[in-house]
Amino acid sequence: xxxxxxxxxxxxxxxxxxxxxxxxxxxxxxxxxxxxxxxxxxxxxxxxxxxxxxxxxxxxxxxxxxxxxxxxxxxxxxxxxxxxxxxxxxxxxxxxxxxxxxxxxxxxxxxxxxxxxxxxxx
Amino acid sequence: xxxxxxxxxxxxxxxxxxxxxxxxxxxxxxxxxxxxxxxxxxxxxxxxxxxxxxxxxxxxxxxxxxxxxxxxxxxxxxxxxxxxxxxxxxxxxxxxxxxxxxxxxxxxxxxxxxxxxxxxxx
Ligand code: FES
Numbered sequence: 301x302x303x304x305x306x307x308x309x310x311x312x313x314x315x316x317x318x319x320x321x322x323x324x325x326x327x328x329x330x331x332x333x334x335x336x337x338x339x340x341x342x343x344x345x346x347x348x349x350x351x352x353x354x355x356x357x358x359x360x361x362x363x364x365x366x367x368x369x370x371x372x373x374x375x376x377x378x379x380x381x382x383x384x385x386x387x388x389x390x391x392x393x394x395x396x397x398x399x400x401x402x403x404x405x406x407x408x409x410x411x412x413x414x415x416x417x418x419x420x421x422x
Numbered sequence: 423x424x425x426x427x428x429x430x431x432x433x434x435x436x437x438x439x440x441x442x443x444x445x446x447x448x449x450x451x452x453x454x455x456x457x458x459x460x461x462x463x464x465x466x467x468x469x470x471x472x473x474x475x476x477x478x479x480x481x482x483x484x485x486x487x488x489x490x491x492x493x494x495x496x497x498x499x500x501x502x503x504x505x506x507x508x509x510x511x512x513x514x515x516x517x518x519x520x521x522x523x524x525x526x527x528x529x530x531x532x533x534x535x536x537x538x539x540x541x542x543x544x
Contacts, residue, residue: 301458301479310479329423333455334521335481336423357423357432357482359457399456 302360305394309364314371317353324421326414330358330406337366337406341414347378358403361396365404368392369411382415384408424482427516431486436493439475446543448536452480452528459488459528463536469500480525483518487526490514491533504537506530 302310319340327338335358342351352374354366368389373381386408390396396404424432441462449460457480464473474496476488490511495503508530512518518526 301456333481333525334423334519359455359481359484360479362481397456403455 301397302364303394305392306360306364306396309367309393310360313363313367315353315367315374316355318355319351319353324414324418326410326417328406328410328413330362330403332402333358335359335362335403335406337362337410339366339407339410339414341411341418343378343418349373349376349378349381354407356406358406359400361400361403362406364393365389365396366407369407373411378415378418382412384411423519424486425516427514428482428486428518431489431515432482435485435489437475437489437496438477440477441473441475446536446540448532448539450528450532450535452484452525454524455480457481457484457525457528459484459532461488461529461532461536463533463540465500465540471495471498471500471503476529480528481522483522483525484528486515487511487518488529491529495533500537500540504534506533 319342322340323343324341329336337356340353344350352370356362356366372384386405441464444462445465446463451458459478462475466472474492478484478488494506508527
């Protein structure tokens with residue numbers, strides 16, 4: 301069902317957890333299944349995302365996508381991170397089965413919500 | 423979203439893994455989301471289920487339900503195990519959010535498929 305990259309990120313998800321002193325936190329429920337995903341971002345004075353963690357109640361595809369998103373985003377500036385699309389996340393995972401792509405969209409949505417909030421609060 | 427019993431079974435799922443010399447193995451994909459769940463049962467000569475393990479690509483509700491199912495079934499006879507319903511699993515979990523009940527149904531379906539196969543092969 302899933303390729304080796306997806307299985308690796310599902311079985312050994314990167315950056316799982318919470319950041320107690322996060323700069324921004326965002327959480328959302330998937331409209332299709334109700335599963336929530338939450339991201340914690342630590343952003344420094346130069347708008348660099350120095351740390352990012354997540355937790356999710358979602359399925360293997362949601363876990364792998366959130367995990368891959370954290371790897372793509374960590375160390376990037378807010379501006380660079382906003383250019384990362386769900387397609388880039390899915391491509392980096394080597395693809396997802398078509399019925400599971402919607403489970404991956406949530407990660408991008410929650411991260412953008414967090415970044416929007418950061419920009420608005422600045 | 424989830425109560426403490428569900429969260430406990432999601433975060434510390436019981437009996438995750440495979441049984442290499444299982445008596446019966448069954449696997450199915452959820453019709454609603456495509457996530458697969460697989461159960462491995464070890465059944466002795468007296469029809470007692472001495473060991474049961476599972477693995478799933480499903481969400482928190484699927485993991486918690488599979489985990490609770492293994493606790494209810496381990497040590498039971500095949501006949502007793504067939505009387506365990508999805509409602510009993512969900513009740514033992516202290517309930518699930520309505521949109522996530524369908525994620526829990528798969529565990530019962532896969533276990534019954536395994537037990538049917540065992541009975542048919544006897
Ligand atoms: S959403 Fe697929 S098992 Fe729950």
